[in-house]
Amino acid sequence: MIRVQREDFDTGAELQKLTAGNTQIGGVTCFVGVVRDMAGGSHIGAMTLEHYPGMTEKQLMAIEAEARRRWPLDATLIIHRYGRLDPGDRIVMCAAASSHREASFEACHFLIDYLKTKAPFWKLEDTEKGAKWVAAEARDNKAAARWLEK
Amino acid sequence: MKILYFAWLRARTGCAQEEVSPPADVTNVGALLEWLKQRSPGHKEALADLTVVRTAVNQEHVQLDHPLKAGDEVALFPPVTGG
Numbered sequence: 592m593i594r595v596q597r598e599d600f601d602t603g604a605e606l607q608k609l610t611a612g613n614t615q616i617g618g619v620t621c622f623v624g625v626v627r628d629m630a631g632g633s634h635i636g637a638m639t640l641e642h643y644p645g646m647t648e649k650q651l652m653a654i655e656a657e658a659r660r661r662w663p664l665d666a667t668l669i670i671h672r673y674g675r676l677d678p679g680d681r682i683v684m685c686a687a688a689s690s691h692r693e694a695s696f697e698a699c700h701f702l703i704d705y706l707k708t709k710a711p712f713w714k715l716e717d718t719e720k721g722a723k724w725v726a727a728e729a730r731d732n733k734a735a736a737r738w739l740e741k
Numbered sequence: 742m743k744i745l746y747f748a749w750l751r752a753r754t755g756c757a758q759e760e761v762s763p764p765a766d767v768t769n770v771g772a773l774l775e776w777l778k779q780r781s782p783g784h785k786e787a788l789a790d791l792t793v794v795r796t797a798v799n800q801e802h803v804q805l806d807h808p809l810k811a812g813d814e815v816a817l818f819p820p821v822t823g824g
Contacts, residue, residue: 640823641747643745643797643816643818645800646797646800646801649800671823682824683824703824706823707821707824708821709802710821710823711747712823712824713747713819714822714823715748724748724819725822726819726820731824
């Protein structure tokens with residue numbers, strides 16, 4: 592399942608719902624992304640996340656489907672927020688549940704790595720020097736490239 | 742054809758979306774970007790460095806050689822920074 596929303600989410604409640612009623616699941620791996628208060632040496636007050644409604648959902652569903660094609664997963668979840676966020680706020684949650692821990696770890700890692708290079712979100716940070724669009728990092732492309740199928 | 746602009750591309754072009762009718766020789770995304778540059782000084786500035794511009798057609802990531810057809814939804818945006 593994927594969700595794009597302005598509101599915060601309850602990580603524990605989401606995990607509970609994800610695995611409820613499926614006793615085949617042996618493990619769940621969950622990644623939660625949180626807003627930092629420092630970036631590139633400057634202090635950040637808050638940030639605003641913009642996205643491309645329609646394409647965002649399409650891309651997240653494609654990433655989820657790709658994870659389920661690659662690993663034997665019982666359940667997957669991606670939640671991504673948009674709008675104004677303060678340091679300490681949750682931005683994103685990815686979770687993958689499987690009978691085996693290896694698959695759940697790898698799939699969760701894949702979900703967040705792919706999301707970071709494919710889902711159309713952009714961060715506008717409030718810094719001491721004014722609002723600044725965050726530049727993409729080469730290391731994110733590298734992280735996603737590790738999952739390219741040989 | 743509908744063009745959508747996001748993040749600093751919207752700020753520099755001064756529009757979030759516009760309806761355009763490019764000439765018949767604009768057959769792919771790369772040619773479209775060259776043609777869009779002539780629309781205003783803001784467009785020219787926004788599209789000056791195409792190494793930092795990404796494109797999607799009908800909500801799928803595409804490269805500059807991707808062919809275009811009437812009625813396509815074309816989006817221009819910087820490399821994504823979510824997560």
